[in-house]
Amino acid sequence: MSVQRTTTGMSYESARRRRGLGILAVIFVLIVIAFIISVNTGYIRLTPLQLLNTMLGKGTDKQELILFDFRLPRIVISLLIGAGLAVSGAVMQGVFRNDLADPGILGINAGAGLMVMLMVSFYPTTNAAPVYFLPVIAFVGAGLTAALIYVLAYKRHEGIKPIRLLLTGVAVAAGISAAMIVLTLRLDPDKYQFVATWLAGSIWGTSWKFVLSLLPWIVILVPYVIYKARVMNVLNLGEQTAVGLGANVNREQFKLLAAAVGLAASSVAVSGGIGFVGLVGPHLARRLVGPKHQLMLPASALLGALLVITADTIGRWILQPSEIPTGIVVAVIGAPYFLYLLARTKS
Amino acid sequence: MNQQATASKGQIPTADHVKFRSRPWAATLILIGGLIALVFGIAVSVSFGAADIKLSVVWTAVFHFNPDLTDHQIIRELRMPRVLGAAMVGASFAVAGAIMQGMTRNPLADSGLMGINSGAGFALAVCFAFFPQLPFMYLIMYSFIGAGMGAGIVYGIGSLSRGGLTPARLVLAGAAFSALLSALSEGIALYFNIGQDLAFWYAGGVAGTKWFQLKIMFPWIGGAIIGAIILSRSISMLSLGEDIAKGLGQRTGLVKLAGALIVLILAGASVSVVGAVGFIGLIIPHLTRYLVGVDYKWIIPCSAVLGSLLAIFADLTARMIIPKHETPFGAIIALIGVPFFLYLARKERREL
Numbered sequence: 001m002s003v004q005r006t007t008t009g010m011s012y013e014s015a016r017r018r019r020g021l022g023i024l025a026v027i028f029v030l031i032v033i034a035f036i037i038s039v040n041t042g043y044i045r046l047t048p049l050q051l052l053n054t055m056l057g058k059g060t061d062k063q064e065l066i067l068f069d070f071r072l073p074r075i076v077i078s079l080l081i082g083a084g085l086a087v088s089g090a091v092m093q094g095v096f097r098n099d100l101a102d103p104g105i106l107g108i109n110a111g112a113g114l115m116v117m118l119m120v121s122f123y124p125t126t127n128a129a130p131v132y133f134l135p136v137i138a139f140v141g142a143g144l145t146a147a148l149i150y151v152l153a154y155k156r157h158e159g160i161k162p163i164r165l166l167l168t169g170v171a172v173a174a175g176i177s178a179a180m181i182v183l184t185l186r187l188d189p190d191k192y193q194f195v196a197t198w199l200a201g202s203i204w205g206t207s208w209k210f211v212l213s214l215l216p217w218i219v220i221l222v223p224y225v226i227y228k229a230r231v232m233n234v235l236n237l238g239e240q241t242a243v244g245l246g247a248n249v250n251r252e253q254f255k256l257l258a259a260a261v262g263l264a265a266s267s268v269a270v271s272g273g274i275g276f277v278g279l280v281g282p283h284l285a286r287r288l289v290g291p292k293h294q295l296m297l298p299a300s301a302l303l304g305a306l307l308v309i310t311a312d313t314i315g316r317w318i319l320q321p322s323e324i325p326t327g328i329v330v331a332v333i334g335a336p337y338f339l340y341l342l343a344r345t346k347s
Numbered sequence: 348m349n350q351q352a353t354a355s356k357g358q359i360p361t362a363d364h365v366k367f368r369s370r371p372w373a374a375t376l377i378l379i380g381g382l383i384a385l386v387f388g389i390a391v392s393v394s395f396g397a398a399d400i401k402l403s404v405v406w407t408a409v410f411h412f413n414p415d416l417t418d419h420q421i422i423r424e425l426r427m428p429r430v431l432g433a434a435m436v437g438a439s440f441a442v443a444g445a446i447m448q449g450m451t452r453n454p455l456a457d458s459g460l461m462g463i464n465s466g467a468g469f470a471l472a473v474c475f476a477f478f479p480q481l482p483f484m485y486l487i488m489y490s491f492i493g494a495g496m497g498a499g500i501v502y503g504i505g506s507l508s509r510g511g512l513t514p515a516r517l518v519l520a521g522a523a524f525s526a527l528l529s530a531l532s533e534g535i536a537l538y539f540n541i542g543q544d545l546a547f548w549y550a551g552g553v554a555g556t557k558w559f560q561l562k563i564m565f566p567w568i569g570g571a572i573i574g575a576i577i578l579s580r581s582i583s584m585l586s587l588g589e590d591i592a593k594g595l596g597q598r599t600g601l602v603k604l605a606g607a608l609i610v611l612i613l614a615g616a617s618v619s620v621v622g623a624v625g626f627i628g629l630i631i632p633h634l635t636r637y638l639v640g641v642d643y644k645w646i647i648p649c650s651a652v653l654g655s656l657l658a659i660f661a662d663l664t665a666r667m668i669i670p671k672h673e674t675p676f677g678a679i680i681a682l683i684g685v686p687f688f689l690y691l692a693r694k695e696r697r698e699l
Contacts, residue, residue: 098453098454098455099453099515099518099519099522100453100455100456100518100522152689152692153692153693155693163454164692164693166454166455167454167633167688167691167692168689168692168693170455170629170688171630171684171685171688171689171692172685172689174626174629174681174684174685174688175681175682175685177681178677178678178679178680178681178682178685179678181546181675181677181678182674182675182678184543184546185543185546185547185675187543189540189543192542192543193537193540193542196533196536196537196542197537200530200533200534200537276526276530279522279523279526280523280526283519324534325533325534325537327530327533328530328531328533328534328537329530330530331526331527331529331530332527332530332531332534334523334526335523335524335526335527335530336527338519338523339504339520339523339524342504342508342516342519342520342523343504343507343508343509344508344509
């Protein structure tokens with residue numbers, strides 16, 4: 001009798017859905033745990049009790065300063081960029097139908113990096129450069145590059161084809177990287193170290209201002225993309241099938257990619273080059289909850305957030321009082337887990 | 348998929364019946380014209396430089412060498428190794444890239460995906476950080492070992508898993524493992540403050556190429572390119588998709604292993620000598636496919652010729668832009684390659 005139950009499509013589907021929701025809940029709990037640990041990590045420790053007191057407004061001034069002005073904004077930012085980059089990557093992989101697509105594919109990381117490098121090289125020392133301005137510059141660079149790629153890939157009578165956009169993106173990113181190599185060799189060592197840290201991905205904006213500038217992007221665009229999950233399912237079937245099913249493919253692709261660029265550019269602007277989350281987050285999600293975007297997109301967002309908050313916490317903790325750039329830690333913990341999943345699951 | 352494998356009707360299709368759309372005439376033209384251009388390019392490249400040397404002197408330096416003449420010495424000891432090195436490296440990266448794109452059916456694939464660049468880079472970072480006094484010869488050796496280990500682990504993870512090594516799995520394992528190694532090298536570079544030295548090596552350059560390196564590299568690279576040409580038919584088949592290749596009776600596992608080994612030899616040797624100029628391996632196969640069609644029997648030799656042409660031209664440009672100050676080779680490759688690739692991206696009609 002159990003055979004009968006499992007062979008009907010509907011109950012299989014709903015079992016899978018239940019399992020997926022269960023996994024989402026587990027990830028969410030893990031994020032909460034990571035959050036508590038992360039708040040406690042740093043040069044000055046806060047016990048859970050102190051933490052609770054401070055949260056309720058009964059802590060000392062010093063505790064409040066540490067919690068509200070240093071740790072919380074940083075933690076919130078790491079959660080936001082993790083979710084943003086992972087969802088952005090999921091959209092890129094879905095629209096381009098290419099496993100290697102990540103937010104960097106539309107030149108976002110490269111453009112942001114080049115602008116940061118240019119800005120740093122303009123000032124006599126790194127201390128003179130207005131670091132505060134860095135995310136704005138990076139955002140402008142990312143946006144301009146994405147726009148340039150779009151224009152270069154546009155053809156008057158055909159519009160935009162994903163494969164053309166993909167190849168154009170690779171070419172432009174390679175060109176920008178070449179320019180960065182030339183600049184790298186000319187920079188003085190001090191400035192180089194600064195830029196290299198930025199490129200390796202460290203969370204820059206650690207004040208509420210950056211949280212506020214990042215929040216609208218994530219809060220609007222992540223739900224928007226999840227709302228489009230059914231469209232993404234259809235697009236995944238291939239362009240011809242999608243047209244056959246009545247989707248306005250070109251327009252949907254454009255809307256989704258624009259959302260992905262917005263998410264990635266705003267995240268990269270405050271985080272530097274944490275590209276790996278955007279590549280691996282969606283793949284992890286797909287392997288955990290399956291390819292349907294209704295589950296896969298929220299799972300990507302949560303996994304991305306979990307990955308970045310964990311990496312940021314470890315990066316702050318291991319080499320105290322100095323820090324390891326978050327991007328490096330993300331790859332070091334994310335890659336082995338991903339490789340393990342890759343080896344374990346059937347494709 | 349736009350690639351068409353047509354089998355004649357009424358028969359069970361076997362490997363012999365598969366026809367690939369290709370343009371043999373264009374390919375022959377590229378091979379002959381390309382080889383002539385290559386010889387000419389090598390000659391011109393040897394004669395240009397900080398000290399201008401006439402072509403006739405180049406001729407006599409090669410065929411009637413006189414060790415007392417400075418010009419002859421420059422040609423023999425400095426110019427020829429670097430130009431020949433550039434040609435070899437260009438051909439290697441291009442063929443390795445073509446094999447990778449064919450095996451994985453991913454237009455973004457190049458030899459870097461096998462963990463080769465990041466493996467070599469990681470080995471170099473470790474050497475620079477912990478053994479800064481290491482002589483050049485050993486650096487090359489260790490970076491080749493690094494490349495080999497990178498490729499071995501990527502291949503191992505890909506094939507140890509349940510269901511065996513699928514192209515998608517190879518691509519993903521490669522991307523993830525490369526990211527891991529790059530992150531570790533980045534961390535080492537930041538911690539030991541050696542980022543710029545590494546970047547310099549990584550930016551690539553054939554300036555320091557010596558005869559002994561060429562002597563070591565040549566048999567391997569030559570053998571691997573011949574191996575690639577022998578394997579080309581199987582790679583064409585694999586580029587149709589694993590299931591189709593299996594259906595046509597191919598032992599895909601064997602082909603993939605052979606392909607991976609060839610890529611490792613070609614790209615590993617090249618990366619360890621000139622650094623990561625993998626962009627050649629990305630653009631040249633696309634260019635070649637655009638020119639000669641989807642049959643790897645033609646793509647592989649034509650890629651080799653076009654790859655060495657690009658490398659020689661880039662090396663020449665690197666020396667010419669600002670005389671007496673070399674612009675990084677990798678940057679020039681990108682400078683020449685990017686507009687080209689943009690044009691191709693607009694023209695490209697098929698996926699692979």
